[in-house]
Amino acid sequence: MTIKKTCFLLLLTLATSPVFAGGLLTNTNQSVHFLRNPARDASTEIDAVYTNPAGLSLLTDGFHLSLTNQSVFQTREITSTFAPFAANNNGSPTKTYKGEASPPVIPSFQLAYKKDRFVISAGFAISGGGGKATFNHGLASFEAPISMIPVSLTAKGVNTTAYSVDEFMEGRQFIFGFQLNGTYKINDMFSGALGMRLNIVNNAYQGHLRSIQINPVHPTLNPTGATISANTFFSNAATAAQGASNSLAPIIAAGYGSSTMAQLVSAGVLTSAQVTQLSTGLGQNVSSLQASQVQGAYNTAAATYTASAKATADKELDCTQTGWGVTPIIGLNYHYAGLNIGAKYEFITKLNIQNNTIVDDTGLFADGVNTPSDIPAYFAVGAEYQLCKKWKVSGGYHHFFDSDAKMANDKQKFINGGVNEFLFGSEYQISDMFLVSAGGQITRTGVTDNYQSDMSFSLSSYSVGFGGAINVSPKMRLNLAYFFTNYNKWTKTSSNYNGTNLAGTDVFYRTNKVFGIGLDYKF
Numbered sequence: 001m002t003i004k005k006t007c008f009l010l011l012l013t014l015a016t017s018p019v020f021a022g023g024l025l026t027n028t029n030q031s032v033h034f035l036r037n038p039a040r041d042a043s044t045e046i047d048a049v050y051t052n053p054a055g056l057s058l059l060t061d062g063f064h065l066s067l068t069n070q071s072v073f074q075t076r077e078i079t080s081t082f083a084p085f086a087a088n089n090n091g092s093p094t095k096t097y098k099g100e101a102s103p104p105v106i107p108s109f110q111l112a113y114k115k116d117r118f119v120i121s122a123g124f125a126i127s128g129g130g131g132k133a134t135f136n137h138g139l140a141s142f143e144a145p146i147s148m149i150p151v152s153l154t155a156k157g158v159n160t161t162a163y164s165v166d167e168f169m170e171g172r173q174f175i176f177g178f179q180l181n182g183t184y185k186i187n188d189m190f191s192g193a194l195g196m197r198l199n200i201v202n203n204a205y206q207g208h209l210r211s212i213q214i215n216p217v218h219p220t221l222n223p224t225g226a227t228i229s230a231n232t233f234f235s236n237a238a239t240a241a242q243g244a245s246n247s248l249a250p251i252i253a254a255g256y257g258s259s260t261m262a263q264l265v266s267a268g269v270l271t272s273a274q275v276t277q278l279s280t281g282l283g284q285n286v287s288s289l290q291a292s293q294v295q296g297a298y299n300t301a302a303a304t305y306t307a308s309a310k311a312t313a314d315k316e317l318d319c320t321q322t323g324w325g326v327t328p329i330i331g332l333n334y335h336y337a338g339l340n341i342g343a344k345y346e347f348i349t350k351l352n353i354q355n356n357t358i359v360d361d362t363g364l365f366a367d368g369v370n371t372p373s374d375i376p377a378y379f380a381v382g383a384e385y386q387l388c389k390k391w392k393v394s395g396g397y398h399h400f401f402d403s404d405a406k407m408a409n410d411k412q413k414f415i416n417g418g419v420n421e422f423l424f425g426s427e428y429q430i431s432d433m434f435l436v437s438a439g440g441q442i443t444r445t446g447v448t449d450n451y452q453s454d455m456s457f458s459l460s461s462y463s464v465g466f467g468g469a470i471n472v473s474p475k476m477r478l479n480l481a482y483f484f485t486n487y488n489k490w491t492k493t494s495s496n497y498n499g500t501n502l503a504g505t506d507v508f509y510r511t512n513k514v515f516g517i518g519l520d521y522k523f
Contacts, residue, residue: 027126133172199320290469321353419445423442475521
């Protein structure tokens with residue numbers, strides 16, 4: 001039985017997908033500027049600390065500061081169809097599992113100081129993860145093995161038609177990114193940048209699997225078919241099976257091990273009622289079996305019931321994870337007249353996260369164990385063109401090298417290259433005080449069907465962001481934005497659904513909405 005394994009593997013992965021835009025493990029919307037116009041890869045404003053560090057050479061001399069808060073509202077929805085679910089879903093094989101991640105405060109800042117040809121800049125943002133996902137009713141990946149208990153018992157002659165379980169899990173993941181850049185203006189057209197980001201991981205996972213209930217009709221253990229704890233039923237069954245085995249031990253020790261049950265009745269060693277009881281316990285007629293064979297069958301049954309009792313006992317998990325890694329960054333910017341082109345490359349970040357376990361009834365999260373969780377390399381290039389004094393347009397391209405980043409259980413093997421993003425946007429200066437902007441992003445995931453599970457899935461999507469800026473004073477600007485993403489559904493059908501050897505289907509979907517507000521200040 002795989003109940004405990006599939007249940008809590010989810011806790012490691014339910015929060016690993018970022019609640020922001022970006023790749024599988026990378027957040028790219030690290031300022032409000034991105035929300036109101038996602039195509040920022042050729043930015044020459046303060047948000048270029050992250051998006052285009054080489055473009056900072058076009059800032060005016062002095063200090064520049066930007067503060068942002070993002071409020072994120074995201075849901076993850078998995079519609080699962082599996083025939084055994086009908087025993088806990090009013091006869092319907094289809095259940096919908098929904099998780100929510102709604103952090104109201106996601107802060108970030110960018111700071112730069114420019115003097116002549118040189119710029120020193122720093123920034124902080126949630127570079128990966130970014131929130132807490134809560135599944136109040138679990139997920140199909142660990143309910144499926146539980147739903148197989150009635151199927152398995154019924155197949156063994158113990159009619160069971162229903163089950164229930166109390167399931168809950170919550171995961172929180174943050175990768176705090178502290179970035180430092182140096183930018184140099186080579187000439188009027190070219191500038192370059194070198195930087196690094198320190199990534200600090202802080203994850204927390206809590207969950208439980210409690211009170212698995214079933215209604216087996218068993219002539220001795222539960223003759224009325226009342227709802228009973230699965231752990232209690234299997235524990236009692238193990239005790240009864242071991243008792244039956246022990247009752248045969250003296251008979252075998254007396255030299256009757258090779259005698260059949262029928263022969264033992266004829267010899268007066270056993271009664272017909274005792275043989276009937278032994279047959280009932282195994283769910284088969286044992287009259288023709290030897291005493292040693294019957295004892296062996298009961299020993300096997302006792303071991304199986306003991307394992308089932310252990311698997312259906314209440315499980316708790318309380319685990320945090322920590323780790324850190326450094327991302328080297330290089331950038332190049334080209335500027336001529338109204339055209340600006342920016343490019344950057346972030347190298348792969350080798351990263352292991354370590355378990356700091358308080359409670360682990362699963363035996364899967366030993367304290368101090370490390371799990372690989374590399375942040376993939378990332379390439380971005382973009383262009384911005386000033387059509388006229390008040391109007392400019394922009395575009396960009398992102399590629400995440402996800403298949404080269406080591407992941408838990410080698411999931412990177414199920415990715416064809418990585419995520420690709422195509423971005424476009426525009427902004428218009430209405431007056432000296434007001435600016436409006438909008439843009440979009442098309443995301444094409446690189447994962448394969450084997451990658452997708454309710455524990456971790458990636459979907460292609462398109463996003464739209466819009467907003468504006470208000471020049472409160474010559475030195476201060478207020479930014480406001482709204483950003484939303486529409487995802488494509490992904491349907492996965494399996495002939496061996498979650499290891500049950502039965503067919504089942506999952507349909508993956510998610511929603512994402514982000515509100516942003518920020519201040520830019522120069523001094």
